[in-house]
Amino acid sequence: MSMTSESPNGDSKPQGKEIALVDDDRNILTTVSIALQAEGFVTRLYSDGETALKALLQNPPDLAVFDIKMPKMDGMELLSRVRAQSDLPVIFLTSKDDEADEEAGLELGADDYIAKPFSLRLLIARIRAILRRKEPVERVPGEEALPSETGHASLTRGRLFMDPARHHVRWDDKPVSLTVTEFLILEALAARPGVIKSRNQLMDAAYPDDVFVDDRTVDSHIKRMRRKFRVVDDTFSAIDTLYGAGYSFTDG
Missing domain, CATH: 1.10.10.10 (Winged helix-like DNA-binding domain superfamily/Winged helix DNA-binding domain)
Incomplete structure (x- = not known):
């Protein structure tokens, strides 16, 4: 089952960044979705990995947050299948102090992880950080980029x-x-x-x-x-x- 929060004007491509949340805990889906919408994000909610997989590949969001332990298809398998076809940024929600989950998630290609229970403020900060890194750099036509250690020149x-x-x-x-x-x-x-x-x-x-x-x-x-x-x-x-x-x- 999936639940999607659309933009108020009904546009198929909303102005806010789209965040997909995949978790079998409805309370977490609702709480995180409300917090993200308050920050200007558009949320797409999925309660199992099987449903999420098809949607994420057919219509990729800007970033996804996966829980690891889910029925039907857990977060590890979901990430593995997504990574086979997409470089979609992904944050894992792991069990507290479960180093094996953290290591496995990073090995599969997760961009970050957060241990449960987690702070909504921390999750939003990490989402924003990853989205900023993903943003292309806009330049004035004809203007040459200046190389720098953190720069955006090739x-x-x-x-x-x-x-x-x-x-x-x-x-x-x-x-x-x-x-x-x-x-x-x-x-x-x-x-x-x-x-x-x-x-x-x-x-x-x-x-x-x-x-x-x-x-x-x-x-x-x-x-x-x-x-x-x-x-x-x-x-x-x-x-x-x-x-x-x-x-x-x-x-x-």
């Missing part, structure tokens, strides 16, 4: 090419599909090849809104990025681990 480092405005990544001219969070971590590393970035620095790059994440989150993103690059180049070794210090990018 970035070439050896065999790596990154275009932040279009969220494109290529390695040896082969496309690599990264989540928004993975992209920002890689951009922070590639901006200054050879410079060691601590986990805290990478978290600041990927989570600029003072959202708390722990060390294993960054490690999981790095591990998953390496696997993605090794699909197109099984010798990929451009992201170095400096044990006790952090990570660096080698463009040689």
